Amino acid sequence: MGILDMIGPVMVGPSSSHTAGAVRIAWLARQLLEKPPRQVKFGLHGSFAKTGKGHGTQLALLAGVLGLTPDDERIKEAPEIARQSGLQYAFEEVELGDVHPNTVRIWLSSEGENHVVTGSSIGGGLVRIWKIDGLDAYLSGEAPALLVRHEDKPGVIARVAAVVADEGINIARIVSGREKRGGDALMSLELDRELSQEALSYLLHLSYVNWARTLKKLS
Template sequence: MKYRTVFDIIGPVMIGPSSSHTAGAARIGRTARTIFGRIPKQIMITLYGSFAKTYRGHGTDIALVGGLLDFDTYDERMPQSLKMAAEAGIHVRFVESEERTEHPNTARIHLSDERGKLEVVGISIGGGKVEIVELNGFELKLSGNAPTLLVLHKDQFGAVADVATILAKHQINIGYMQVARKEKGLEALMSIETDQSLSEELLQEIRQKSGMYAVTLLNN
């Protein structure tokens, strides 16, 4: 295994006790919060594998909710996240599943409010690193190690070309791209990791193209 930096070895700055069960969980929650775009009113979190067995003792519940409140891994408010969510009128429910998953540290997060719903599946792969492997039923693989553009759009001719053209105009290089759809002609999802950061101007250009439903940027 290769390490890119010393922080891959010693782990992230965090509120403990575990980089996998707390720091990783917090990052899964915070990524879901970023995609949702706001603080949810209802949170249902289904836990699998070791997450389901040890989440209370390892603080995984606290970390996931802290991330959903937009707390970073080292935020001193993290231990109070469940209390703060309750005080804010957010309904939080945890479900322990016995279903077997590919990775033992897996969480399925369902967020909702009067404006909409979101379902995200994330895994904590160790050292505070995470992957988002499902978004509203779309399979994907987000590492969070690079700026990532998520574009939910109508499955139609020219949609991918429109986004690629705008990125090229702004001299943005694509490091990794994935396109998925559930059914021909309905919704599709583009996941694009880039080598450069993306401006709000660029995001607005994409939003103005025909058939674009939602455009979200995840920064590492």
């Protein structure tokens, strides 16, 4: 256990779980879009729904999708920043079943592109995104990441891993989720450093890759 696990991250308060963690989840979700979101809906589960308002969770989530980080003093100004940018947003309470109480489901859309992200704030500002567009995933924001949406067929994971290896990059963690055998699948990889744009472009030109995105580490 490190010192940050005990005292929490550098952040705007009041809560590492309800504030810093909420910013992190939404900041990661924002990176799935090529362009800034135009519409966002937050589904708050458990304690995020019951006590989140007093802890600033709604402000934090909104700040995250606007690209603000946990230590940004403008978090409290998120509604005004959203208004100026033309972002439409809404909050609702949802029941997501047997999941961590600090969990949110975020639907976000921009110019024909939309995604649904489900993540949890697990304490000390640490987060886990574990569903993207209904498929199993793993993102923590603690490392650069690569997401690849693809056809479920033999050899795809090996091909993507080879592209990463050719860049001289180690894979720290990989999770693969699929709807069904031969259907839609999603790879989420956390890497030792960010994949180059050239490698990403190569992946996007593979016939069995439908969508791919690199995500930055939240420092």
